[in-house]
Amino acid sequence: MTELRFEGRVAIITGAGGGLGRSHALELARRGAQILVNDLGGALDGSGSSVTAAQHVVDEITALGGVAAPNHDSVSTPEGGQAIVQAAIDAFGRVDVLVNNAGILRDKAFHKMDTAMIDSVIDVHLKGAFYVGQPAFRLMREQGYGRIVNTSSASGLFGNFGQANYGAAKAGLAGLTRVLALEGAGHGIKVNAIAPIASTRMTQDILGELAVRVSPDSVSPLVAYLAHEECSVNGHVYSVAGGRIARILVAETEGVVLAENTPEAIVAQLGVIDELTADGFHEPLSLDDETTIIAKALAEVS
Numbered sequence: 001m002t003e004l005r006f007e008g009r010v011a012i013i014t015g016a017g018g019g020l021g022r023s024h025a026l027e028l029a030r031r032g033a034q035i036l037v038n039d040l041g042g043a044l045d046g047s048g049s050s051v052t053a054a055q056h057v058v059d060e061i062t063a064l065g066g067v068a069a070p071n072h073d074s075v076s077t078p079e080g081g082q083a084i085v086q087a088a089i090d091a092f093g094r095v096d097v098l099v100n101n102a103g104i105l106r107d108k109a110f111h112k113m114d115t116a117m118i119d120s121v122i123d124v125h126l127k128g129a130f131y132v133g134q135p136a137f138r139l140m141r142e143q144g145y146g147r148i149v150n151t152s153s154a155s156g157l158f159g160n161f162g163q164a165n166y167g168a169a170k171a172g173l174a175g176l177t178r179v180l181a182l183e184g185a186g187h188g189i190k191v192n193a194i195a196p197i198a199s200t201r202m203t204q205d206i207l208g209e210l211a212v213r214v215s216p217d218s219v220s221p222l223v224a225y226l227a228h229e230e231c232s233v234n235g236h237v238y239s240v241a242g243g244r245i246a247r248i249l250v251a252e253t254e255g256v257v258l259a260e261n262t263p264e265a266i267v268a269q270l271g272v273i274d275e276l277t278a279d280g281f282h283e284p285l286s287l288d289d290e291t292t293i294i295a296k297a298l299a300e301v302s
């Protein structure tokens with residue numbers, strides 16, 4: 001198979017000063033992309049900032065013979081997002097790829113979580129994807145080409161104790177991915193998401209024996225594929241860790257149309273409503289798909 005190359009392509013990778021973002025930046029740079037390495041350079045909880053993280057990765061890319069420029073703006077404000085996209089334009093003249101990767105953690109049980117913990121995490125993960133995504137998406141629409149890769153998480157898609165702020169933001173990113181996939185489809189733009197597990201500072205205390213098997217490097221080949229012109233999927237979310245890749249579905253059971261629509265009938269039918277059989281489920285790819293499924297089910301009993 002032909003090597004997937006990125007010559008002439010410009011990629012913005014947010015939070016690329018370490019962990020997964022650094023790995024994505026190196027993978028795309030090795031394959032010929034010009035990289036805007038964005039990173040605020042703060043601590044895991046979002047506090048502080050430093051210019052060294054992004055610069056260090058730029059130096060690594062340059063040492064490999066690649067092309068990269070640093071940027072230290074925060075994704076968590078509209079001005080920061082605009083400045084990040086402008087930095088890519090100033091350095092390389094265009095934007096073909098955006099990898100929304102920047103992230104922080106402020107874990108706490110829901111009943112103890114304060115407003116700052118809620119706001120800061122949603123601002124970086126979810127609003128950050130809007131703030132960098134909007135100016136990038138506008139450029140992509142104009143040029144009729146673009147690839148966006150969002151970073152969701154099993155925490156939001158499946159649930160994880162103590163991460164209400166983070167999980168909600170990450171589930172929001174999956175929703176954003178689905179909407180932008182539809183809005184970009186007519187303009188040569190494809191938008192997909194990953195839900196990675198990788199050994200980084202974010203997970204250093206929780207992965208146990210799995211840590212050695214799930215390097216950040218093992219996630220980046222999928223990001224490279226989703227960022228490439230050859231990418232044939234749109235609106236998909238993939239679980240990715242240590243070379244294992246699986247598509248995460250948003251599906252629904254066949255369901256029932258109740259003859260008598262009462263809470264008591266729901267109690268009686270709950271087993272059937274919840275039952276997932278091998279061929280008895282739907283995977284709507286849009287709200288339109290979902291309304292079509294509902295209309296068909298209702299028509300069948302009327």
Ligand SMILES: NC(=O)c1ccc[n+]([C@@H]2O[C@H](COP(=O)([O-])OP(=O)(O)OC[C@H]3O[C@@H](n4cnc5c(N)ncnc54)[C@H](O)[C@@H]3O)[C@@H](O)[C@H]2O)c1
Nearest residue numbers: 015019020040041042074075101102103153197198200202
């Ligand atoms: N490591 C995992 O197992 C895992 C699992 C699921 C999702 N993720 C997601 O992957 C992404 C990368 O995480 P990681 O594990 O590499 O952690 P990491 O802490 O090494 O990387 C996150 C980077 O984002 C940067 N950043 C934070 N706030 C920023 C801001 N406002 N603007 C710009 N940059 C900012 C940080 O400085 C850091 O370099 C995150 O979105 C994270 O939520 C990671």
